[in-house]
Amino acid sequence: MVRKLTFLLAAALGLAAIVASPTIIAYNNGVSVHDYEYDCGGSCHDTQSTCAITMAASNVTPAPSMSLTLWVNITGGEAHASPLGVMIVSATSTSNSLPSIDGWTIMADPSGSTAYNYYQITSYSDSASLMWQLTAPSTLGIHMLFAREMHGNGGIYATDYSAGLMFTVATPADGGDDGGDDGGTVTNLPTLVITSPSNAATIKGNMTINANVVSVDEIVSAALKIDGNLIGQKTAAPFTWVIDTRNMTDGGHVIVISVTDSTGDTVTKEVAVFVDNESDMMSMLEWLVTMGAGTVAIISVSGMLVVLALYIRKRVVSRRGK
Numbered sequence: 001m002v003r004k005l006t007f008l009l010a011a012a013l014g015l016a017a018i019v020a021s022p023t024i025i026a027y028n029n030g031v032s033v034h035d036y037e038y039d040c041g042g043s044c045h046d047t048q049s050t051c052a053i054t055m056a057a058s059n060v061t062p063a064p065s066m067s068l069t070l071w072v073n074i075t076g077g078e079a080h081a082s083p084l085g086v087m088i089v090s091a092t093s094t095s096n097s098l099p100s101i102d103g104w105t106i107m108a109d110p111s112g113s114t115a116y117n118y119y120q121i122t123s124y125s126d127s128a129s130l131m132w133q134l135t136a137p138s139t140l141g142i143h144m145l146f147a148r149e150m151h152g153n154g155g156i157y158a159t160d161y162s163a164g165l166m167f168t169v170a171t172p173a174d175g176g177d178d179g180g181d182d183g184g185t186v187t188n189l190p191t192l193v194i195t196s197p198s199n200a201a202t203i204k205g206n207m208t209i210n211a212n213v214v215s216v217d218e219i220v221s222a223a224l225k226i227d228g229n230l231i232g233q234k235t236a237a238p239f240t241w242v243i244d245t246r247n248m249t250d251g252g253h254v255i256v257i258s259v260t261d262s263t264g265d266t267v268t269k270e271v272a273v274f275v276d277n278e279s280d281m282m283s284m285l286e287w288l289v290t291m292g293a294g295t296v297a298i299i300s301v302s303g304m305l306v307v308l309a310l311y312i313r314k315r316v317v318s319r320r321g322k
Contacts, residue, residue, distance in 0.1 A: 038097040045158035051077025053161040062136040072147040079151035084124035091198030103137025190215035199271040211239040217261040225256040
């Protein structure tokens, strides 16, 4: 009888461990060497690293489809003798961030034999320099590339080079002005690039809006509008705004930034985004329901253990009484 009761107790403990297991599942183990969007391929590197990132290129004013070399340099940080991964992206958003979206072609990643935007080294020792060979976009104008470093397993450290590296794709004969015949007067229009969010990005929670502005003349105003409503104005860099999208309706929205310099020249850029906070809320509700069901099961198993313990005690006392 004692063996039978011991077996039942062990079975109950095993069931309790199985029921409780969803609460102790570890984060996933990061991503492999491949093409990945800015969100790390679904991994959760959400702790800010203290490492420093710099970017450099062999040519930041390439002609259309010209080949160039891009370096991403990492120094310091928490990683040591552990895997470290670096990705290059054309936008710091969880979708439409691959360099190919903006017209870049990766000819070779740091391995020299494959052509992925993400590359991982197996052991990091305080500094690393990774090199990509790329072909510039064929579309004239401003193009951006950003870098993201990740180390540790899922849920551990990451750092962005959020300033990005700006490239101006131009034909060799392009002098950089508006090209108009205005009697010899050259107008130096400001260069404006909305670096985040990217066009057609899906956003939830806080949305960071970044703009890079290059101008010969002083910038007197950078105005942000969302759906035609003025949100704010800045007169100096950084041209960054943080918007809580939970105060916005789910669906499509248009972000417009207009920059005016001291000569009166104005340049305007816009991107469209899709706000989706509802799906995040539904995921949270599903998690709460799952955890609630797990809690009820744990309480039920705990009750079984108490009943078994009382039964065993009663049997022991009964046997001693004999």
